Amino acid sequence: MSHSPLCYNHLLGQEKVKQLLGKALTSDRLPHGFLFKGPDGVGKCLYARGLAAAINCKDTTTIGACGNCSSCRKLYSGNHPDYTVIRPDKGAIKIDQVRQLVKLISYPPYESPVRVVVLEDVHAMRREAANSLLKTLEEPPVGNLFILTADSSREVLATLTSRCQVVPFVTLGVDITTTLLMTHGLEETDARILARLSEGSPGVALTLHRDEMVVMWREVVGFLSDPAIHVNRDVGQLLCLAEKIAKLKETLPTFLGLLRLWIRDLLFEETEILTLSGIGIGVKNWSSKELYNKLQAIDRAEQELGRNCNKNLVCEVLLFTLQ
Numbered sequence: 001m002s003h004s005p006l007c008y009n010h011l012l013g014q015e016k017v018k019q020l021l022g023k024a025l026t027s028d029r030l031p032h033g034f035l036f037k038g039p040d041g042v043g044k045c046l047y048a049r050g051l052a053a054a055i056n057c058k059d060t061t062t063i064g065a066c067g068n069c070s071s072c073r074k075l076y077s078g079n080h081p082d083y084t085v086i087r088p089d090k091g092a093i094k095i096d097q098v099r100q101l102v103k104l105i106s107y108p109p110y111e112s113p114v115r116v117v118v119l120e121d122v123h124a125m126r127r128e129a130a131n132s133l134l135k136t137l138e139e140p141p142v143g144n145l146f147i148l149t150a151d152s153s154r155e156v157l158a159t160l161t162s163r164c165q166v167v168p169f170v171t172l173g174v175d176i177t178t179t180l181l182m183t184h185g186l187e188e189t190d191a192r193i194l195a196r197l198s199e200g201s202p203g204v205a206l207t208l209h210r211d212e213m214v215v216m217w218r219e220v221v222g223f224l225s226d227p228a229i230h231v232n233r234d235v236g237q238l239l240c241l242a243e244k245i246a247k248l249k250e251t252l253p254t255f256l257g258l259l260r261l262w263i264r265d266l267l268f269e270e271t272e273i274l275t276l277s278g279i280g281i282g283v284k285n286w287s288s289k290e291l292y293n294k295l296q297a298i299d300r301a302e303q304e305l306g307r308n309c310n311k312n313l314v315c316e317v318l319l320f321t322l323q
């Protein structure tokens with residue numbers, strides 16, 4: 001069995017994180033809790049599992065995880081009794097989830113020296129849920145370690161942050177993300193486009209891939225960049241595309257983010273992604289001012305969608321402004 005996906009030392013990138021975790025593991029005392037803070041999709045959960053594996057690995061000759069002992073095998077297959085992951089339930093970690101957790105950790109771990117509890121996306125934790133966790137987080141019963149994860153662009157309650165050692169995660173960059181996507185079986189050009197569109201986040205890139213967002217992006221950007229498009233003549237096609245975009249529902253904000261990236265690339269004359277996609281930069285010769293206006297139109301659309309305005313209408317107005 002290959003141990004590379006389990007031992008965090010074998011993961012690509014995040015050198016600072018590896019250093020910090022290595023230091024914590026070789027010191028005499030682990031903190032009670034870590035807060036893994038960083039953008040979406042850059043490996044926070046993989047590192048959480050990797051740290052749990054390293055702590056409970058039965059092979060004491062290595063600092064990391066061996067990948068072969070019974071503890072490593074159980075973690076890898078997702079059946080470790082002393083590895084608990086709490087995820088937001090409908091957008092937030094609720095007080096009931098925390099109460100159950102507090103009860104669980106009042107018992108000693110089943111079979112390992114340390115029970116590892118991962119609380120994902122604590123930026124989405126309600127204040128009362130956080131408050132009911134504070135005492136436990138400050139002084140957990142012996143044999144328990146907390147790993148909290150949070151999105152770096154979102155506010156985390158200071159009461160949680162102050163009780164944890166913060167471990168900062170960064171985006172992996174386009175090259176590493178491309179390599180990682182290719183190991184997932186993607187062809188190089190597609191991998192590179194996705195790496196750019198995700199701004200160096202493999203997790204986000206894989207989600208874009210799964211949701212076929214790039215296909216849609218190519219179609220919309222290709223249409224809008226085409227110098228032969230004429231608003232009066234092609235209005236039917238434009239309305240049809242607007243309707244398709246409006247149907248994206250929960251992935252709609254992500255799609256608007258991709259459109260923003262396209263306009264930003266044009267503004268900074270960064271054309272790699274357009275060339276790779278076979279769209280080309282178009283010959284519409286938009287001025288910087290026009291491009292800024294288009295960026296603002298995307299912002300406006302985002303705000304209106306946040307206010308639950310009519311999706312079809314918002315997308316129609318947006319496409320009219322973008323073409």
Ligand SMILES: [Zn+2]
Pocket residue numbers: 056057058059065066067068069070071072
């Ligand atoms: Zn092991």
